[in-house]
Amino acid sequence: MSHEVEQRSLSQYLEEHNLKHTKQREAILAAFLEATGHITSEEIHSCVRADHPNIGYTTVYRTMKLLCDAGLASERRFDDGVTRYEIEQEHHDHLVCLRCGKIIEFECAMIEKTQMEIADRYQFRVLRHRHELYGHCDACAEEVAK
Amino acid sequence: MSHEVEQRSLSQYLEEHNLKHTKQREAILAAFLEATGHITSEEIHSCVRADHPNIGYTTVYRTMKLLCDAGLASERRFDDGVTRYEIEQEHHDHLVCLRCGKIIEFECAMIEKTQMEIADRYQFRVLRHRHELYGHCDACAEEVAK
DNA sequence: TTCGTATTGAAATTAACATTCAATTTCAAT
DNA sequence: ATTGAAATTGAATGTTAATTTCAATACGAA
Numbered sequence: 387m388s389h390e391v392e393q394r395s396l397s398q399y400l401e402e403h404n405l406k407h408t409k410q411r412e413a414i415l416a417a418f419l420e421a422t423g424h425i426t427s428e429e430i431h432s433c434v435r436a437d438h439p440n441i442g443y444t445t446v447y448r449t450m451k452l453l454c455d456a457g458l459a460s461e462r463r464f465d466d467g468v469t470r471y472e473i474e475q476e477h478h479d480h481l482v483c484l485r486c487g488k489i490i491e492f493e494c495a496m497i498e499k500t501q502m503e504i505a506d507r508y509q510f511r512v513l514r515h516r517h518e519l520y521g522h523c524d525a526c527a528e529e530v531a532k
Numbered sequence: 533m534s535h536e537v538e539q540r541s542l543s544q545y546l547e548e549h550n551l552k553h554t555k556q557r558e559a560i561l562a563a564f565l566e567a568t569g570h571i572t573s574e575e576i577h578s579c580v581r582a583d584h585p586n587i588g589y590t591t592v593y594r595t596m597k598l599l600c601d602a603g604l605a606s607e608r609r610f611d612d613g614v615t616r617y618e619i620e621q622e623h624h625d626h627l628v629c630l631r632c633g634k635i636i637e638f639e640c641a642m643i644e645k646t647q648m649e650i651a652d653r654y655q656f657r658v659l660r661h662r663h664e665l666y667g668h669c670d671a672c673a674e675e676v677a678k
Numbered sequence: 679t680t681c682g683t684a685t686t687g688a689a690a691t692t693a694a695c696a697t698t699c700a701a702t703t704t705c706a707a708t
Numbered sequence: 709a710t711t712g713a714a715a716t717t718g719a720a721t722g723t724t725a726a727t728t729t730c731a732a733t734a735c736g737a738a
Binding site (some may be wrong): 406427448 | 693694695696705
Binding site (some may be wrong): 550551552554556557586587588589590591594613 | 683689695
């Protein structure tokens with residue numbers, strides 16, 4: 387396991403909030419970090435179960451919320467209606483393939499800037515945003531063309 | 533009632549698809565068109581009920597789907613998780629106030645263009661997108677500041 | 679008017695998330 | 709090491725909004 391930084395980060399958060407350090411939380415953090423990309427709590431649950439067969443879904447669910455609060459994870463919900471978690475990082479937006487489910491991240495300063503201009507125009511104070519492009523990835527576009 | 537164009541449009545769609553022209557469908561279309569903005573099927577249901585007390589929620593729900601298929605309405609789901617319907621029109625995006633629920637529409641050719649460039653970069657074929665800015669509207673920002 | 683099909687609407691089901699609560703675990707103070 | 713208050717766990721249950729079922733009813737072509 388090479389997630390020392392994150393483990394430490396979690397421990398610190400737990401201490402600061404008078405929460406307890408449990409093996410379940412460690413196991414779930416590890417499983418989450420090992421998985422790459424945008425993973426659902428169901429998926430994390432089954433990964434965790436490989437090593438820890440009696441960790442319940444509820445605990446995974448609650449721990450993922452905890453990791454979000456601790457700043458280690460962040461929650462995303464695309465149009466399929468299922469919540470996914472990704473490792474917390476710089477802000478970015480997503481391309482979502484409607485055929486294979488592939489998720490590509492992108493960022494664009496230009497768009498961010500334009501957003502602020504629009505918000506100003508309406509005297510609107512933006513707290514967060516969601517910008518998702520849905521369609522077909524390269525591979526799927528080819529398949530569909532056939 | 534001044535929704536002749538839309539009534540006609542619906543009738544045409546129904547005929548073309550061997551569907552039936554019912555008073556419920558007419559009533560629901562009328563209620564939907566009279567309401568302004570982004571309305572939920574619950575809300576449409578209670579509007580319709582004012583005049584037609586025994587139209588059920590299910591019918592409203594199904595009819596809104598139908599109106600979407602017919603190109604008269606379109607469906608939106610913001611982060612509150614409730615589906616809303618708006619009158620079908622030119623593409624646009626939204627500012628959503630997290631405090632009072634106000635929804636402001638905007639469009640921006642600049643952003644649309646930049647989107648296409650990003651998609652190209654990833655060889656991605658965009659079919660639709662979602663771009664929502666969440667925050668506080670003018671009035672709510674003031675309230676919050678107090 | 680009749681008849682086959684579509685529609686209706688109450689009720690049941692689904693899907694995903696969220697909460698409850700009794701049993702268990704943690705950890706600071708003995 | 710033991711204790712005990714407080715936090716955590718996890719199975720079961722609740723919630724919310726969307727969706728489907730199905731028996732009864734309405735539409736509209738013949």
